[in-house]
Amino acid sequence: MRYSGFKIIAQALTGHRGWKPVWREPEPKRSYDIVVIGGGGHGLATAYYLAKEFGEANVAVVEKGWIGSGNVGRNTTIVRSNYLLPGNEPFYEFSMKLWEGLEQDFNYNAMVSQRGVLNLCHTDAQRDAFTRRGNAMRLHGVDAVLLDREGVRRIAPFLNFDNARFPIKGGLLQPRGGTVRHDAVAWGYARGADTHGVDIIQNCEVTGFRIENGKCLGVETTRGFIGAKKVGCAVAGASSQVMAKAGMRLPIESHVLQAFVSEGLKPLLPGVITYGAGHFYVSQSDKGGLVFGGDIDGYNSYAQRGNLPVIEDVCEGGMSLMPMIGRARLLRSWGGIMDMSMDGSPIIDRTDIEGLYFNGGWCYGGFKATPASGWCFAHLLATDMPHPNAAAYRFDRFRKGLMIDEKGMGAQPNLH
Numbered sequence: 001m002r003y004s005g006f007k008i009i010a011q012a013l014t015g016h017r018g019w020k021p022v023w024r025e026p027e028p029k030r031s032y033d034i035v036v037i038g039g040g041g042h043g044l045a046t047a048y049y050l051a052k053e054f055g056e057a058n059v060a061v062v063e064k065g066w067i068g069s070g071n072v073g074r075n076t077t078i079v080r081s082n083y084l085l086p087g088n089e090p091f092y093e094f095s096m097k098l099w100e101g102l103e104q105d106f107n108y109n110a111m112v113s114q115r116g117v118l119n120l121c122h123t124d125a126q127r128d129a130f131t132r133r134g135n136a137m138r139l140h141g142v143d144a145v146l147l148d149r150e151g152v153r154r155i156a157p158f159l160n161f162d163n164a165r166f167p168i169k170g171g172l173l174q175p176r177g178g179t180v181r182h183d184a185v186a187w188g189y190a191r192g193a194d195t196h197g198v199d200i201i202q203n204c205e206v207t208g209f210r211i212e213n214g215k216c217l218g219v220e221t222t223r224g225f226i227g228a229k230k231v232g233c234a235v236a237g238a239s240s241q242v243m244a245k246a247g248m249r250l251p252i253e254s255h256v257l258q259a260f261v262s263e264g265l266k267p268l269l270p271g272v273i274t275y276g277a278g279h280f281y282v283s284q285s286d287k288g289g290l291v292f293g294g295d296i297d298g299y300n301s302y303a304q305r306g307n308l309p310v311i312e313d314v315c316e317g318g319m320s321l322m323p324m325i326g327r328a329r330l331l332r333s334w335g336g337i338m339d340m341s342m343d344g345s346p347i348i349d350r351t352d353i354e355g356l357y358f359n360g361g362w363c364y365g366g367f368k369a370t371p372a373s374g375w376c377f378a379h380l381l382a383t384d385m386p387h388p389n390a391a392a393y394r395f396d397r398f399r400k401g402l403m404i405d406e407k408g409m410g411a412q413p414n415l416h
């Protein structure tokens with residue numbers, strides 16, 4: 001069923017009795033050409049582009065829980081392409097362009113809202129770094145505007161400008177950045193993939209790989225063996241656990257990241273604002289809640305919930321940036337598992353096992369990457385060649401010393 005304004009009016013006039021389930025609930029077949037593990041944003045986008053762009057109709061996505069139960073339904077919904085390094089910038093800009101056409105492409109309202117992403121700077125050195133990043137973005141044809149203090153004040157007069165310890169000196173604005181409703185991204189890709197013939201199999205956990213003579217023949221699951229000519233793994237925070245079942249040890253650690261939402265308030269925030277003197281970022285949902293977050297919890301974990309010290313740290317960041325946030329009541333907080341790579345950049349690559357491919361290491365920036373990640377992983381799975389925009393995201397960059405260390409933090413995954 002194609003969605004449109006006309007369809008909504010027609011359904012309203014007939015008591016909404018004509019809506020169909022958004023995707024099927026098929027039983028797994030004995031085998032597929034391609035099995036994608038993980039029904040998060042990346043796995044679903046991969047399946048969608050495999051079917052739509054590469055003509056691969058015999059595809060399944062196997063998900064251990066339900067669609068959207070992982071990070072795709074837990075993130076703070078921020079999308080942007082304000083990267084510095086050549087390995088990253090073209091990829092994230094490719095993603096931004098896909099976001100811009102996504103709703104028309106998969107015929108689903110994902111509430112793509114390009115309300116701007118503003119990174120604040122609080123020292124001269126930070127302003128220099130932002131100037132460099134803004135220039136790098138513009139050299140790649142990406143929008144970037146450097147604002148002085150008065151420029152920031154015009155956009156967000158309510159910020160704490162004269163905090164003696166962390167004065168706001170200016171900011172780097174990407175006007176095309178913004179937010180996208182995360183659940184709708186999962187549902188839209190699931191619906192689109194299903195429409196193109198992909199089987200989405202929920203409640204089906206991959207428990208192992210069948211590997212013979214260095215070749216992957218399929219996956220063992222809680223619903224039996226599913227054969228596949230090719231298997232793509234896109235399980236984000238569970239990457240190390242799942243790939244260990246194929247005997248691989250990844251350059252990835254898992255950490256928890258928490259997020260928070262306040263009670264609904266009248267429109268207040270013009271866009272996404274990030275605090276440069278601490279780690280705090282905030283936007284306002286269309287329902288009115290302030291959606292915010294900060295650092296990861298500083299220990300390895302596979303639990304989808306975090307701990308109190310980070311809550312305190314995030315609230316301190318919020319209070320020092322915009323003290324009025326102390327008047328808002330916190331509604332909910334939650335956590336997701338981050339696949340933190342050693343240099344802070346992702347991996348989209350083949351493995352040494354024939355027929356087994358990997359997508360992961362998204363750290364806490366993988367939501368914005370969803371469309372490009374899906375497209376590039378589909379390209380790799382379908383053609384066995386890396387997509388040009390993801391060519392740097394290889395496993396062997398760690399061996400060859402070709403790290404893409406966007407933050408300049410070195411091999412400390414908890415800092416990326």
Ligand SMILES: Cc1cc2nc3c(=O)[nH]c(=O)nc-3n(C[C@H](O)[C@H](O)[C@H](O)COP(=O)(O)OP(=O)(O)OC[C@H]3O[C@@H](n4cnc5c(N)ncnc54)[C@H](O)[C@@H]3O)c2cc1C
Pocket residue numbers: 037038039040041042043062063064065066068069070071072073074075076077078079204205206207234235236237238242257258259293334335336337338362363364365366367368369
């Ligand atoms: C609190 C928080 C805030 C964030 N904020 C942002 C943000 O503002 N902007 C941004 O760009 N990124 C953000 N991120 C990061 C982003 O959400 C992730 O990088 C991205 O969603 C990961 O890709 P995914 O959607 O495919 O992951 P997931 O949705 O986690 O998908 C992986 C799926 O694999 C499934 N799975 C795991 N093991 C198995 C198995 N054995 N068998 C079958 N299935 C399995 C899981 O159940 C899960 O559904 C945030 C993350 C969190 C938690």
